[in-house]
Amino acid sequence: MTQTAPRTETIAPAPDHVVSVDQVGIEERVARLGSRSIKKSSKVQALKLILSQIDLTTLEGQDTPGKVRQLCHKAMSLHDTLPDIPHVAAVCVYPMMVAEAKKALGDSGIHIASVATAFPSGMATTQAKLDEIKLAVAEGADEIDMVISRGKFLQGEYQAVFDEIVLCKEACGDAHLKVILETGELGTLDRVRHASDLAMHAGADFIKTSTGKIQPAATLPVTLVMLQAIRDYYYETGRMVGMKPAGGISKAKLAIQYLVTLRETLGEAWMTPEWFRFGASSLANDVLMQLQKQQTGVYQSGDYFSKD
Amino acid sequence: MDKNIKTEERFAQPANVETASAPKTAKSKLRTSPASAPRLGVEKTYKLYINGKFPRTESGRYFAVTDAKGRIVANMCRASRKDFREAVVAARAAFSGWSSASAYLRGQILYRVAEMLEGRSEQFVGELTTMGLSKRAAAQEVTAAIDCIVYYAGWTDKYQQIFSSVNPVASSHFNFSILEPTGVVSTIAPQEKCLLGFVSEIAPIIAGGNTAVALASEENPLCAVSFAEVLHSSDVPPGVVNILSGFRDELTEQFASHMDVNAVIYNGEDMNAIKLVQEQAANNIKRVIIRKKPAAPDPYQIMDVQETKTTWHPIGG
Numbered sequence: 001m002t003q004t005a006p007r008t009e010t011i012a013p014a015p016d017h018v019v020s021v022d023q024v025g026i027e028e029r030v031a032r033l034g035s036r037s038i039k040k041s042s043k044v045q046a047l048k049l050i051l052s053q054i055d056l057t058t059l060e061g062q063d064t065p066g067k068v069r070q071l072c073h074k075a076m077s078l079h080d081t082l083p084d085i086p087h088v089a090a091v092c093v094y095p096m097m098v099a100e101a102k103k104a105l106g107d108s109g110i111h112i113a114s115v116a117t118a119f120p121s122g123m124a125t126t127q128a129k130l131d132e133i134k135l136a137v138a139e140g141a142d143e144i145d146m147v148i149s150r151g152k153f154l155q156g157e158y159q160a161v162f163d164e165i166v167l168c169k170e171a172c173g174d175a176h177l178k179v180i181l182e183t184g185e186l187g188t189l190d191r192v193r194h195a196s197d198l199a200m201h202a203g204a205d206f207i208k209t210s211t212g213k214i215q216p217a218a219t220l221p222v223t224l225v226m227l228q229a230i231r232d233y234y235y236e237t238g239r240m241v242g243m244k245p246a247g248g249i250s251k252a253k254l255a256i257q258y259l260v261t262l263r264e265t266l267g268e269a270w271m272t273p274e275w276f277r278f279g280a281s282s283l284a285n286d287v288l289m290q291l292q293k294q295q296t297g298v299y300q301s302g303d304y305f306s307k308d
Numbered sequence: 309m310d311k312n313i314k315t316e317e318r319f320a321q322p323a324n325v326e327t328a329s330a331p332k333t334a335k336s337k338l339r340t341s342p343a344s345a346p347r348l349g350v351e352k353t354y355k356l357y358i359n360g361k362f363p364r365t366e367s368g369r370y371f372a373v374t375d376a377k378g379r380i381v382a383n384m385c386r387a388s389r390k391d392f393r394e395a396v397v398a399a400r401a402a403f404s405g406w407s408s409a410s411a412y413l414r415g416q417i418l419y420r421v422a423e424m425l426e427g428r429s430e431q432f433v434g435e436l437t438t439m440g441l442s443k444r445a446a447a448q449e450v451t452a453a454i455d456c457i458v459y460y461a462g463w464t465d466k467y468q469q470i471f472s473s474v475n476p477v478a479s480s481h482f483n484f485s486i487l488e489p490t491g492v493v494s495t496i497a498p499q500e501k502c503l504l505g506f507v508s509e510i511a512p513i514i515a516g517g518n519t520a521v522a523l524a525s526e527e528n529p530l531c532a533v534s535f536a537e538v539l540h541s542s543d544v545p546p547g548v549v550n551i552l553s554g555f556r557d558e559l560t561e562q563f564a565s566h567m568d569v570n571a572v573i574y575n576g577e578d579m580n581a582i583k584l585v586q587e588q589a590a591n592n593i594k595r596v597i598i599r600k601k602p603a604a605p606d607p608y609q610i611m612d613v614q615e616t617k618t619t620w621h622p623i624g625g
Contacts, residue, residue, distance in 0.1 A: 298591060299393050301400075301568035 012162030013197045019232065021189040021225055030220040033264055034257045043256070044294050047287050050255045051078065052086035053273045055113055055244065057281050058093060059120075059212065065100045068093055072104035074306055079288045082295070088284065089273040090143060094119070095136040102140035113143035113178070117168060120182070120211035122147040126164055133171040143176040144168070145208060148195065150185045158198060165202035178206035178244055183222045184214040192222055196229035206242035212279065217247025220261060227265040240269070246279025252290040255283055354382050354529070356391060356553065357536035359398035360546025366390050371555070373529065376440030384529050387554035389562045392494075392521065395550035396568050399492045399519040402547030407489045407517040411465035418461035418515060421542040425454050428538060432503055435530045439502070453507040459605045460511040467516065467610045475618070482621040487614040489517035490595055491570030494563040496523045496556060498575040498602040503531035505602040509573065510549055512609035518571075521550045523563065529553040556581065564588035564596075571595035571613050575602065 038046055056075045058067060068091075075088045090111035093101050098114050105112065114136035118124035124132075133144050146168050153161050169177050179199040183192050199207050207226055210217040223245045230241045243262070249255055255278060262276055270276050289300040355362040367388035372380045385391075406414075425432070429450045436446035468487055475483040493513045498505035502525040513520045524532030536551045552559070560581050564572045565588035574585045577600050589596045597612050 298588075299396070299562075299566045299568065301566075301592065304567065304592075 009201050010166075012158040013194070013201055014158065015190075015194050018190075018194045018197050021193050023189050023221075026189060026221045026224055030224055030261065033224075033260050034220060036257075036260050038256050038260070044291065046256050046259055047252060047291050047294075048084075048086060049259065049271065050252065050278065050287050051284065052089060053277050054088040054284050054287075055090045055092045055246075055277050055279045056088045056284060057091070057212070057246070057279055059115060063094060063097060065097065068097045068100045069104045072101055072110075074284075075110050076105065076108050078284060079292070079305060082288065082291055085288075085291065089277055092145065092279060095132055095139065095141070098136050098139035098141045111142040112140060113145055114139075114141035115145045115147075115180075115211075117146040119145070119147055119180075120213040122149045123151075126167060129164070130167060130171045133168055137171075137173055137175050141175055143178060143206075144172050145178045145180055147180045147182060147211060148199065150182055153186070153191075153195060153198075158194075161195075162198055162202045165199055165204065169203040176205040177203065178208045178242075179204040180208045180211055180246075181226075182211055182214060183209050183219075183226075184216045189221065189225050192225050193229055196226045197233065200229065200233045200239075200241050204241060206244050206277070208244040208246055208279065210245075210247040210279075212247030215248075218245035218249055218279075220257060223258060224261055224265065227262060230270075231266055234266075240275060242275040242277065243270070244277040244279055249278055249280050250282045250286060252283070252287045255280075255287065352382070352534075354384050354533045354553065356385050356387055356395075357533070357539070357549070357551040358391065358395045358547075359401075359550065360540065362536070362540075363391075365554075366394075375438045381438060382530065384533070384553045387523075387552035387559065389559070391552055391554075392559060392562045392566070395521040395552060396492060396494070396566055398547035398550055399521050400568055402545055403489075403491060403519045405545060406514070406519055406548045409517070411468065414515060414517065415461045415464035417543050418457055418464065418511065421538060421544065422454050422457040422461065424538045424542045425450070425457065425535075429454070431534065432531055435534060436503065439528050439530060449501065449504045453504045456504065456507050456605050457511050460515040460610070463607055463610060464515045467607050467614075470607060471611055471614070471616075477620075480622065480624040482623050483618065484621075485616050485618040487516070487611070488617050490613045490615055491518060492521065492568060493518045493571045493573065493613050494521045494523075494566070494569045495573040496560060496563055496575055497525055497532060498599075499525050499527050501602055502528040503535065505575070506532040506535060508603055508605065508609075509575070511605075512603075513573075513613055514544070514548055516610045516614055518613050519548050519550075521552070521563070521569070523556065523559055524551060524553045526554070526556050560584060561588055564594070565591060567592045569594060571597065573597040573599065573612075575599045 056071055058071050071091055075091050078085055087110055090113045091101055092113040095114050095116055098112055101112050116132040116136050117129035136144060148161050149164060165179055181192060181195045186192050186195060196207050209222055227243055230243060234240055245258055262270055285302060285305045288305055292300050355364050365385040365387050369386040370383040371386045373382050373384050375381045432450045433446045436449060437443055472486045475485060477483045495509050497509050506524060510520055510522060532551060533553055539549050561584055564585040572585055572589050572594050574582060582598055586596055603609050
């Protein structure tokens with residue numbers, strides 16, 4: 001698959017140009033995919049893939065440089081007694097903490113993702129949002145996770161939301177842009193589909209479900225709708241867009257169901273950290289516990305894994 | 309008693325469990341319309357008790373339990389290692405709340421369990437007589453079980469004083485030792501005395517602030533599984549006690565090997581099983597307690613699943 005087409009669009013897709021979603025069909029499809037049983041060597045392979053796709057995240061008001069350093073250390077050495085495990089894809093922090101993370105991660109190859117644009121509410125002026133993105137990029141962020149203005153989206157000001165994403169993408173420069181739709185606030189799958197199309201047409205490199213601050217966060221139905229939007233956009237334009245479900249995925253078993261959904265919707269090409277990420281904090285330890293279980297045959301305890 | 313159990317792939321048809329409140333002679337009175345058709349008894353489905361809920365085993369497997377006359381009484385869930393895993397997750401989640409509950413509150417909740425068991429004593433007498441006990445022996449066992457719970461309810465706010473100590477040391481330190489609950493305790497309950505034996509296992513574990521995953525007697529699981537209903541209606545928080553029924557052969561290793569279990573209690577005399585428990589428990593240095601005979605009520609039963617924390621506090625200068 002090749003990357004093509006610098007974006008040329010300037011007009012946001014209107015709701016009546018967007019495919020409407022069959023909610024019952026989506027839920028049935030997700031239920032069927034969720035019932036797949038992945039065992040033995042396939043399971044180990046899936047678990048390792050999940051580890052390599054995790055954006056290890058800390059986005060709390062109580063974050064300190066010390067906490068960020070600890071998280072970075074965890075990202076680099078997940079669990080010493082397990083051989084052949086990959087490191088996570090990225091750590092995800094606030095812009096204030098990017099410099100600290102950059103120092104801690106060095107040349108480990110782990111990306112630094114930073115939320116920006118008045119995360120999580122998105123309630124700030126466009127200029128303030130752009131300044132925040134530029135700050136994060138200047139400090140060394142490789143990826144920017146922005147939030148869309150849900151208020152404007154729900155008011156029907158699609159063009160304003162679209163234009164803001166376009167400006168953010170420009171402000172990112174070389175950094176990748178992930179666009180958080182906050183699907184928990186959008187209400188219907190039709191709006192999720194519309195927001196996905198809008199974000200991709202505006203130049204998003206990734207679309208992401210949630211901030212993790214609103215319930216419900218990532219769900220399988222929402223993820224499937226967004227994956228279908230990515231597929232249709234790829235057929236239309238030839239450009240691949242990545243997907244990041246975030247929030248509420250804390251068990252390995254659930255993460256495997258996301259991988260099954262990904263595999264069946266977008267195929268092998270997306271099954272890499274470059275095109276699919278999990279935004280999570282406690283997922284990594286559960287995956288490590290499952291890998292250890294596969295190795296030893298004994299159910300594991302959180303007492304023997306580093307806190308994150 | 310081993311031959312009382314037989315594994316069935318399909319559901320076996322259970323006979324009525326005779327209970328004191330619904331003796332067989334009352335059958336004709338229970339007839340409802342249409343007048344000619346005898347009323348079908350509503351049989352109880354014996355299920356597992358995990359996290360305050362009554363799920364069936366995820367494995368879908370069952371085994372039939374037969375009464376003293378060889379008639380099938382019930383199909384019992386044959387729990388799998390995954391059911392055990394779920395139970396440990398529930399017990400772990402319940403631990404912080406239960407261990408930090410005040411001793412007084414734990415005592416009150418245990419009294420409540422005793423009250424509920426007293427109110428349902430006829431049901432338990434019925435189950436015990438179905439399984440071959442005389443009515444008198446059954447009533448005695450139920451009474452002893454109630455008394456056992458009251459006994460440990462009384463100990464909840466007293467064992468700490470008895471077992472804690474201030475220790476003389478040859479330096480300027482105030483040195484004292486106190487007890488803290490061990491954590492998640494798995495217990496393979498005695499085969500005999502299916503109610504009293506089970507209750508005598510559970511009560512000291514939870515009286516001391518631990519949470520429990522227990523395997524009911526394999527030969528006669530009726531009472532232990534019904535005891536879940538008593539716990540369920542007694543303010544015992546979900547996950548504090550989890551009850552499985554199934555085969556010792558299958559589950560003993562799991563009970564002993566799980567890394568998130570902090571102590572394992574084995575009741576029985578099978579030396580191979582005891583060896584297995586000790587070997588598997590070594591993985592995370594679990595506390596191992598082997599009981600060849602069901603334990604009599606005794607505060608040392610609480611002590612068995614407590615850890616001693618000693619503090620050296622500097623004094624003077």
